[in-house]
Amino acid sequence: MIRELAKSIREYKKVSIMTPILVSMEVVMECLIPFIIANLVNQIKAGCEFQVIAVYGLVLVLMAGISLLFGAWAGNTCSTASCGLAKNLRKDMFYNIQNFSFENIDKFSASSLVTRLTTDVTNVQMAYMMIIRIAIRCPLMLIFAFIMAFVMGGKMAAIFLFVVPVLGFGLFLVIRRVMPLFRRVFKKYDALNSSIQENVKGIRVVKSFVREDYEKEKFDRAAEDVCSDFTRAERILAINNPLMQFCVYAVMVFVLSFGSYTVITSRGIDLDVGQLSALLTYSFMILMSLMMISMVFVMITMAEESGKRIAEVLTEGSTLHNPENPVYDVKDGSVDFDQVSFKYSQAAERMALADIDLHIRSGETIGIIGGTGSSKSSLVQLISRLYDATEGRVRVGGVDVKDYDLETLRNQVAMVLQKNVLFSGTIKENLRWGSESATDEELVHACKLAQADEFVSQFPDGYDTYIEQGGTNVSGGQKQRLCIARALLKKPKILILDDSTSAVDTKTDALIRKAMREFIPETTKIIIAQRTASVEDADRIIVMEGGRINGIGTHRELMENNEIYREIYTSQNKAGDQDA
Known part of the structure; x- marks a missing residue:
């Protein structure tokens, strides 16, 4: 995990290395200052002249300035390194997600990926900041302060040999109890984000069904679950503060009482006022260093689980790969399924598709119809290799889809999916997802084929109209037509419409199919539909x-020979007659 995360440091290695060096210099200066002050106190006690005090004062000011300089410099390099690591982690994760196949995406939920890109990266960023600064500063401060405490206090500094193990053991028990809670809470974060994402995305449905109270209750349960674990963790961590206070005051009482007694009576230990003041300062340094080390351990504990979750995404390899010598030319739009079976995961008990033997000629118009869950979408997703067939093989243009360069294949197989999305931006920008170099004339032509030009032209800004995120400011039918136009701009050899005219009226649906027959006759068209009217004029219909x-055949053949198709057609037409 650490090795994988460390790869994202890259250009920030220099500042990552500089930070511990600068911190070390800062610590050295801070630990020397009490030593100089102790000597100054002793000099004043001995009745030194003002010139001596002035020299000590200048030295102290210089050392404090140097310490401040190193500290500020270290803070700058530390911030640069940690923020840079976070930026690279998000970039590396996002880039890798773009290479995921649908199978990889199915493995991680969208809400989990969002949590990993945000909360988990922030945790790792904070931990890295502490590691290269606080985790270097505190142990060094602890060691130097220990040494200086024994130099200045002699046997009296032995108090730390008793206090430090007590504090260390207490912190060990705290961290041991807290670690499992932090490991568990991040999975609950995923559930919380999932609840938020689902609610915001479907807010119109929530309001139309007046389900706000239900959604609030669901959110409250997820939020309460996260809060409960965090509260338990914070309660345990709260022990840190009283434990630290106990140790600090115990040391203060001992050093002040026994030290003052020794200074006054000059018995037992050779200790003067300057050494006593330095010993008090070093005791605070030691105990505060231990406190900060405990905070570092807690942060690292949280970040450890976050780091594992990030590494899972970074190391996840796409289940789809280009072959060693890929084919870069798709000959035509013919499609062949040779005894294909498919399931979504190796652990699945049943095949989503079984024994598919189908051959589509280039330029054919194929309709696919069937009930919900009949795997219509699963079938067409194998053509553009969004998934790989589990058994058998799929050929496009006579070549196995696994032998094609993925980008080449997908540029020639345009899909308008069931849940197509318009991105925030103008209509032109959305359409040019199909072809970045498309001219305005080509955009208009594609929209005319998709029956979208009429409503786009009526917008005040026409093709420069801004589309809100997810296309919320256009209707379902308008969104579908724009998505069809976007696919047509790819000028593919195969066009797949996966129930993508479900939100348009039957007249517009017929006009879209007519335009496709007349203007792209050489393109193979595969139309998945729920309405038999959308596929009646297809060359062949697959049930x-x-x-x-x-069953496979024309509308007339299936009406005569296929009971399922006949039932669908009859039920839809009866419904239509009753509505009329």
């Missing part, structure tokens, strides 16, 4: 049931 092909 799916339970992940298998139940």
